[in-house]
Amino acid sequence: MSILMQTVIVAVLVAGAAAMLIWRTFGKRAKPGCGCNGCPAKPTARR
């Protein structure tokens, strides 16, 4: 795999990671919570 191809893939991965973090922090469904199933910060339990 050429360096150019590797650089392109890396750029996509870095942009994806940044987008994912922004979505998880500020996205529509982002709620403060510790992430656990029983977290009292989440009002609705999900299967």
Place this chain on the structure above:
Amino acid sequence: MATTSVNVPVDLDRRVLSVALAGNPNAGKTTLFNALTGLRQKVANYPGITVEKKTGRCRIGDGWVDIIDLPGTYSLVAQSPDEAVAAAVLRGARTDTPLPDVVVAVVDASNLPRNLYLVSQLIELGQPLVVALNMVDIAERRGTPVDAGLLARELGVEVVPLVGNRKRGIDALKAAIVRATPAPVPTWPLSEALWEELQHVAGALAAAAPAMWPRQQEGAPEAMRTLPQVIAARRLLGGEPAPDLAAHASATGVAATLAAARLRLATLGIDAMQADIEARYRWIDGIAERVVSRDARPRLRATLSERVDAVLMHRVFGLAIFTAVMASVFATIFWVADPLNGWFEGAISWLGDLVTGHIAEGPLKALLKDGVFAGVGAVVVFVPQIALLFLLLAVLEDTGYLARAAFLMDRVLGKVGLHGKSFIPLLSSFACAIPGVMATRTIDSRRERLATILVAPFMSCSARLPVYGLLIGAFFGGLGAVAKGMIMLGCYALGVIVAAAVAWALKLAARKEPPPAFILELPVYKVPQPSLIGWQVWTNTSKFLTKAGTTIFCLSILLWALAYYPRAPQAVLDQAATHAEERTRAEPAGEALDERIAAARERAAGQAGLEYSAAGRLGHAIEPVIAPLGFDWKIGVGLIGAFAAREVFNSTLSIIYSLGAREADDVDDLASAIRADTRADGTPVWRPLVAVSLLVWFVLAMQCISTTAVVRRETGGWRWPLIQLGFMNALAYVLCFAVYQIGTRLGY
């Protein structure tokens, strides 16, 4: 006793019914909720676990039912925020939750009279009611079995005997929910004068807003047409803070009638609320007398529980035993999990080589090897510690021992201005500060609730465990498991001590109020349930792994990019390599000089590339601020990363040391890499004192954005979270400074 019912059958044609589970704290509501819905909400053998309503869905017959698990409450007259949630849902005063179609009163059969007080209020709601008589096995073992059939006849509703944690009686409960009808409202034994005033106020309520009482009036017997108004009048006369009745109470005519009634009752020396409570208890005592059998010889188990409590809750020995138990927990973590860590490290390294082995040298290979595998791997290796910690805590919790610890701590907490009820939120904070902050809703006093919220993040959460594990393992690895366990216990204890000191300072600063009484029911001792413990371990471990696979994975990629780009020009790398070669040649001659020169050149070029990167520049920019604490720029970058999530400190160091290392260096083991790191002058970057200073930082600093967001929500503004953020980090800085500077002067 004369009773009257207003029959409102459950509307089975509605597609989704809603059923609320209400009951006293620790009556087993969440256990029942889990059994009904198949969900796995957190349950524990102590009260105050549920502080917000939870909704889950289950199938009963052909239809779907929404089950609402409410926080425990002793009364519908709410004292604390969590009780207010329960009362508001049951009275239909929440905009986000419809009035429940059926109320299931979860009653602890081993404590029937106290539980029936809430039932007496639930009856007055006029909603279809079912009594879930939980923990009948414990009542039988205690020699106080309850006659469920007789209780059903007394209350006029179905009573379903249950053992919630063994899922016994669940099908019968489901069937009873479908058949539920409202309970007949007893005619409470109130004085004649009080009845008379109630009728006055009820009449005023009915006249002021007849449209507000439609449902109860349909089909009601003539004598009790004004029953809902009488109930409302009792609440208003008793002085209950009743937001749902505010509109009625302020209606023309009602306010004046209410004031006149209160005045007349005061003249007669009648306290309406007290009279109401006494009337209910007279009714309850009569029922309990008839339905609870008294075994003349209580079984051995109850006696055994008391004997154990005599030792574990002793004023002096109790605290000593608690300390010893916690020390054993931490020693066990190192003793058992240390060998497993090595296995995990090996597995991650093998996987990294397997994935990147066929990729040519370049940015993608560097990203996978030095970013993803080094970054995520540095956190994932601590899975055994996390799993073991939660296993041991779950065992202590499920046996009922941790609830005893709350009693032991009440005396200590009271002296520093915290309430005994602060213990459960602080205990929850050892897993994560977010449920801890939420759990403060059980605290009635706003001042003590705020104090608990402010100090809760001082408790060492599970996100700190990987950092403690790395630093203790790297610099105190030669010590035995017991000594390492004691150091870790010291970290946890430091958080508790500082929290107590801060709470004490807040107590001095705030106005003095008489401390409210601490009432906490001691749950019975019981053999831990393997399924429950297994689930808790799995929940917490999977949460840790999920975070590693999502947030930490993404952060590792970004941190790697910051530490990799911009790439240093070749001239900069050559210059660093030349300087390193000159320094090596100036050293006293030894064996294999050429090899040493080559190694020094390669390492210096790696370091120069790292320092040229964005992360390197950022680290160097903040280095003057953190240098007095003993931290170099690499640690500085790690501390910045840790503000996203504390575990990211390990990831950041792992990425930086992987990128800055030579190919031949052993960077699979982060602990070895940080121990071997040296400054340009050859002195070690890391010393045990630096590790201690860092441990102090991680114990005390406020680094969790999610916790700040929850504190903002719970305190209703930005003022307190910002104060918390400021004082915790300032305190951490000052103490780290003191530790490092004093330690350095003492020669450490």
